[in-house]
Amino acid sequence: MDKKTKILITGGQGFIGKKLGAYLSGLGFSEVYSLGGTRTGLDLGRDSDLGWAFDINPEVVVHLATRLPSKENCLDYPAGMMYENLFVTTKVIEEARMSGCKKFITIWDSSCYPETQILPYREQDLWEGAPYWNKRYYGNTARVLMELNMAFSSQFEDFVGVNLIFPEVYGPNSRFNPRRNNVIESVITNVKAAKQQDRELPVKGSIKSSRDFLYIDDAIDAIYHAIQFADEPDTYNVSQGYDVNIKSLHKMIAEIVEYEKEILWIEQHLDIKERSFLNISSIKKNLGWSPKIDLEEGLKRTIAWHDQNMKVEFVSPDS
Numbered sequence: 001m002d003k004k005t006k007i008l009i010t011g012g013q014g015f016i017g018k019k020l021g022a023y024l025s026g027l028g029f030s031e032v033y034s035l036g037g038t039r040t041g042l043d044l045g046r047d048s049d050l051g052w053a054f055d056i057n058p059e060v061v062v063h064l065a066t067r068l069p070s071k072e073n074c075l076d077y078p079a080g081m082m083y084e085n086l087f088v089t090t091k092v093i094e095e096a097r098m099s100g101c102k103k104f105i106t107i108w109d110s111s112c113y114p115e116t117q118i119l120p121y122r123e124q125d126l127w128e129g130a131p132y133w134n135k136r137y138y139g140n141t142a143r144v145l146m147e148l149n150m151a152f153s154s155q156f157e158d159f160v161g162v163n164l165i166f167p168e169v170y171g172p173n174s175r176f177n178p179r180r181n182n183v184i185e186s187v188i189t190n191v192k193a194a195k196q197q198d199r200e201l202p203v204k205g206s207i208k209s210s211r212d213f214l215y216i217d218d219a220i221d222a223i224y225h226a227i228q229f230a231d232e233p234d235t236y237n238v239s240q241g242y243d244v245n246i247k248s249l250h251k252m253i254a255e256i257v258e259y260e261k262e263i264l265w266i267e268q269h270l271d272i273k274e275r276s277f278l279n280i281s282s283i284k285k286n287l288g289w290s291p292k293i294d295l296e297e298g299l300k301r302t303i304a305w306h307d308q309n310m311k312v313e314f315v316s317p318d319s
Contacts (some may be wrong), residue, residue, distance in 0.1 A: 006056055008033040010044060010092060011064030013037060014218060015174050016107070022060065023220045031059065037065060045088045047211060053098040060227055061096045061187065062105045063089065069111050069138035071181045078137040085141045093152060093161075103128075103160045105226050107148055109137040110167045110212075110239075110278055111143040120212075120279040121164075123235045132273040146235055153233030162226045163235040167278060170296060172305035173214030183211055188303060193312040197258040202264040209270070210243040212277035215298035218291040225289040236283040239289050243277035252296065256303055281302050290318055 007024060011017045012034030035053055036042050037294040043049050044065055067073050089106070096104050113121045114129030128148075131139025141270040149161030150283050169239040178186070194201035222238040230236075244252075250263050283289045293301075 001060065003028045003172055004031055005029065006058045007033065007057065007060045007200075007227070008058035008096075009034045010066060011035070011037060011066070011216050013040065014064060016169060016216070016223075017054045019173070019216055019220050020064075020223055023224065027224075031056075031223055035065070044092055045084070045264070047091075050091055050095050054095050057097070057099045058101055060103045060105070061092070061101050062090055062107075062223060064107055065092070066106075066108075067138075069109050069135045071134075071177055071265065072179050074135050074138055082137050082141045085138075085145065089145050089150065093148065093150045094142050095160055097152060099157060102158060103162065103227065104149060104152070105162045105164065105223065105230075106143040106146065107164045107166055108146065108166050109138070109255045110237075110276060111273070112139040112146075112165065113276065115273065117275060119157070119275060120241075120277045121237065122279045123237060123282055126235070134272065145221075150233055150235075161229065161233045162230045164222060164226060165213045165235065165237050166219060166279065167214050167239050167276070169214045169216055173216070174302075174312055176306070183249070184213060184253075184299070184302070187246075187250055188257075188299075188309075189312055191250065191253050191257055191259050191263075192306070193272070194261060195257060195293070196259065196312060200261045200264055201226060201250075202258075202266055203247075203270040204266045204270070205246055206269055206274060207245070207247055207265070207267060207270075208274050209246040210275045210277070212239045212241070212243045213248065213295060214239055215276045215291070215293040215295075215297070215301075218293055221292070222287075223284065225283070234286070236287065237278035237280050238283060238289070239278040239280050240295060241278070241280045243275060244271070246296060253299060253303070254279045256296075 007058045013036045024032045067081040116129045146163040153161040176185045
């Protein structure tokens with residue numbers, strides 16, 4: 001791809017989309033178009049808006065305009081989440097094809113992987129069972145839409161579909177929205193609030209629970225590698241490449257923020273997938289991508305941004 005390639009980013013005003021647009025522009029790409037969403041009055045499910053968005057005839061589309069698997073979406077509005085992801089993504093991918101798109105890149109959350117603990121998850125394990133019950137509606141939708149991207153690639157010779165699967169993405173400029181249920185953001189917020197109030201921090205969870213994460217700069221770099229080097233349709237895991245125990249994560253963040261009170265770990269079974277992390281050997285081999293920011297450095301950068309931009313308050317459990 002040369003620097004005059006037309007690149008369209010849907011969901012371009014979100015956490016990843018904003019960073020991606022700025023990154024590509026900084027590299028000298030002169031034809032980057034970043035779309036807002038329903039908050040700005042643009043609805044890609046509406047034919048008039050969709051047609052307007054693709055008037056530029058993009059050669060590359062990075063599709064970020066999806067509903068993510070937050071607790072609220074998965075448990076309170078599962079039908080709405082499924083419908084919007086299926087309806088909008090199907091329309092966007094067909095409109096992209098008809099507009100002459102050569103490469104269509106989708107990004108999905110790793111909760112699409114099966115409940116069974118085949119760890120680390122490899123791309124070929126994607127259909128080896130159903131996703132964990134609390135995210136199965138999102139997971140099954142994501143898997144179907146990744147297959148749709150591959151189906152378009154099979155039927156249309158000049159169309160290359162690329163699917164990227166991310167774990168939780170974190171870093172500066174995230175909104176720290178508690179409704180998103182992001183682990184790192186929750187831990188940082190809770191530890192900082194406990195430090196501010198000079199009180200001990202009780203935490204309920206299983207000592208076996210672990211997750212992998214992805215720093216925002218590494219996520220953007222992976223998308224860039226897909227734009228530049230993914231010449232064949234495929235699905236790739238993108239991650240830091242190892243999992244971190246959630247109890248250890250609390251200790252790591254406490255050390256960085258110099259929280260000196262005790263973290264009271266209360267062993268409790270939670271009805272969530274116990275462990276999850278991704279095998280990233282395929283993207284390393286085929287696209288030459290590897291993560292550059294380790295977890296400790298990523299946490300330090302995120303906490304520094306948090307301290308400059310966010311304010312934490314203690315909320316009573318009785319509230």
